[in-house]
Every structure is written in structure tokens, then in C-alpha cells.
Amino acid sequence: MKKITLALLLLVSILSQAQENYPQDAFRSPLDIPIILAGTFGELRSNHFHSGIDIKTQQRQGLPVFAIGDGTVTRIKVSLWGYGKVLYVAHPNGYTSVYGHLQKFSPKIEEYIKRIQYQKKSYEVEVFPDYGELKVNKEELIAYSGNTGGSSGPHLHFEIRSSISEKPTNPLLYGIDVADATNPTLEKLFIYPLSQAAVVNQSQEKIQVNFSKQPDGSFLADKVEATGKIGVGFIGFDRQDMAANRNGVYSVSLSVNGKVYTEYDFESFSFGETRYINTLIDYDHLGKYRQRIQKCFKSPGNNLGIYNEIYNKGEIAIREGLSYTIELLIKDLKGNQVKLIVPVEGKQSQVKIKKQQKKTPYYVVANKPNNFDLTAAKVYFPTNTFYEDFYLDLEKGEDTVKIHTNTVPAHRNFTITFDTAKYTKEEQKQLFIARLDSKLRPSYLNTYKRGNTFTARTRNLGTYTLAKDTIAPKIKTKNFKEKQWLNNYKYLSVSISDDLSGVDSYSATLNGEWILMEYEPKKKTLTYNFDDKILGKKQCVLKVTVTDNVGNQNTLTTPFYRK
């Protein structure tokens, strides 16, 4: 009986530790170039973990992208933001591969999607082809790499998801090789006093601790004196071979006197939990210094499922008179690692740096709805907008409301309402709610107008204002001039822009018929491909209409000739 229990326990522990068996030979690489990464899976991004790998494409667009295995296209999306042009291919082994920021699709898929774009008269479309309707073979060219959507340089965003759960998994677990003989880099170490009475090196605030390299290659931190519950945080990154990119690390393990307190890795996560990244990182530090500290302890509201091990929430109770050895071990997927030892002595000491807490009349209780009425401006936080209670810094100016600073993470949307009764109906048309950045530049927020009440929803604390946009968008021809002969032209391009509220929509016709113009907001450019349609006419007229977010509109009508 005892033997069976032991064997069972052993089996359970092996199963819980072992990675899922990912197929190693089923897939090929999506590109025909050596895989060099500009981003790793699970990498810390703004409000999310990176759900794939970013493969560098030699600073250019148009590299052929191949299906990694036999499958069928289950989703095609063309969007101005996010993944840009993206393709989803479901494979018979239960995984779906995703290819993002594409320049264009293969001719077969391009034809399929263009038909829908012309049907819907929209560049942005999303379709879910029937299973088997668009089959692809392993090795088949399915697209060309690009820079569309929220991409800031040419690369291929590549994911492998479970087809059923849609959980993204680390694509490098499927046998795709990335040369990496470089250890992760540990940049900064922080120790946090966590309990009320905790003190670290005479401070009630987190402190940075220096460390130095030891002869054996590991790192040793300066000795820390502490009492109460403390936690560890670090800034680190991983570099692969052949590139200087500071990518995310794969796994983090923290142990105290040999016992593992925290262990997590980026084998997979779910989209539902990705925003909880704001509890894993020190959000206050990010807001102030634009650096991401990963915490090795679980803060309130942390619902992440990435932990393989978490003991006492990763909090370390330090008792007076005792010594502790904290070991932090950071690894990349290839097992290259960096090890840091932090010696801690339990010692009561005088507090020199007191906890900084600014008290305001606006205390937010996280698990209750909070409503603040500042006459002419209202702020409403639904229950559980925040992870923790805190003193909200709230100030009202002329048509402006400062709702704290972006140093506290909001998990859910909250509502900002302005009373616009003092404005005429005409003025109200051109007003919108804008977020002001640190340089006081306004950016448009989707503004709902109902009578004299303007409302916007956001998940970012910060300063908001009523702004006015009286100027219509600008439209200019880019690669041609009015009345020009354009016989050998492959494309027509037009630049569009709007200085304040931004471009909301556009449409274009050629000789009175709707045409597809692809919009690239980063380049402020609309492009028409002459292959789309036979003109059958010498004298042509291109008409482009652009509307901004408050409804100001402009139209450009340009005649040209083509044989």
C-alpha cells in the first residue's frame, strides 16, 4: 500500500514538473533565414506578456513566410493596429500557428481576402474561412513578412497556440532552433520591505542592492540587514547570439536557505491573464523610470498561473539574529543561467528612510465601486478596477482632470465624464476627451456624447482634458501629380494626416467606383494597387475622402491619365 502511494506521488510529481510533450519534428521554421530574435515569448510588454517570438527579418520586408506544417487557414485579419495583417493556420496535431505584421499574403490568399475587402468596401477585415476552404501544405509560401499594425520595425511575429484553448505556448519548445550561448544578464537587484514593520537597510521603501561577479561566474550581493517580511525584485534580460536585442528571460527561481519560494517560467500563459503582468512588475517603478522590475513575490491581485512553485507568496520572513541565503536563478530557454546570492542578516535597525505615502481626501477601496464628483467632471471606478486600496491624487482644473499619475495599474476600464453645458452645440461637435502625455500633447479617446455629457473609458490613470479639433484632415498626392500620365505606375499613393483628434475613417473611389486603398498609419499613407482593377478609360479621377474623429472632413479630387 505504502509503495503504491509513493509510486503515485512520484508519478504525480514527475507529471507536474515535466513540460508538456511538444512535437519536435512536426514543424519547420516559418522563414528561410537563420532565426534571430528581436523578442522572446513571455517578454514583458506594456499591459501584456509577449505571446510569440519576434523574428528579425534583416531590416527589410517581403521575406517569404512558409506554413510551418500542413493545415488550413482558419482566420485572416487585416487591421491598422495590433498584428496588422495576420494569418492563422490550424494544424491537424492540435496547434495553430500565427504569422503577424505581414506585408501581404500569398497570391492565393491575397485574392481571397481582396474579394472580401471589395465586397465589404473596407481595408480592415476579419474572416474565418471554413475548415478546409483554404488548405496549405508544409513549406507552402503563405505570405511575405512586413511591418504592419503595431510593429515598429520589419519583423515576423510568430506564435504557436493550442487550437482548442487558444493558449499561446513558447514557439521555441517545438524544435525551432535559435543560437544562444549567452547567459542572461542581471542588471539591477531590489529588496522590498513588505510587512508593516519590515525594514531593509534602514529603509521602509524598496532599496537597490549592489552585487559583483565572483570567480565562479556567479554574482554576490552586498549583505542586507533586514527585519520583517521582505521580497526580491530584479531587472534582467536575455541576449541570444548574433543580436544585441534585450529579450525577456525564460525562467526565474528564488530560493531561501535551499527552499524554493518562487519559480515561474514562460512555457505558456493565457490571454485572459496577460494583463496581470502589471502585478508581476513594479508598476510604480515603470511609471516613474520606464524600467520593468520583475517581482519574485506575489502582490495583491496577482492571478497569474505562470508559477510552478510559490511558497508564502514568495515573501521571506526575516527574524532577528538569524542569517539567510537568498539565491536568485534566472535562465533562458537553452539553460544558460545567471545566479545571484544575497546574504541577509536578521537585524533590527533604526529607520532612516520612512515609507512615502501621500494622503489625499480620495481613498480608493479596490473591492468597492468608487465615484468621485468634482462638478463638471466625474470619475467612476467600478468594483475591482484596482488591485489594491490607495490614496488617489485627484485634481480638477479648467476642463482638465488629473486622475493620479500612471503609477498605479488599473485592471478594468473606468469612466471619465465631462459636463459640456457651457459650450454651444457647434463647439460641442468639435470637442473630444483627450489624454495628455507628460509633454501635454493630447491624444484622442473614444468620446461618447449624450447631450451635455461627454464620457470616455480608459484603463490608464493620468491627466485628461476636453480638447477641440477645428481643422479638417490634410490629403496630398504622394507619388504623382494632378493630370499626370501614369502609364507605368504600379501604385498610387496619397498622404493623409490629422493633427489633433486623428484620422477616423477614409474612403476612395476611382472613376466613381470604390477602390481598396491600404492605410499605413505609421507612414500616414494610403496606397492603391493598379492590379486591383482594369480602368478601361484614359481619363481617370481619384477621389479620396478623410474624416477625423470629431467629424471634420476633407476630400481630394485628382484627375490623371493612363493608357
Ligand SMILES: [Zn+2]
Ligand atoms: Zn511580436
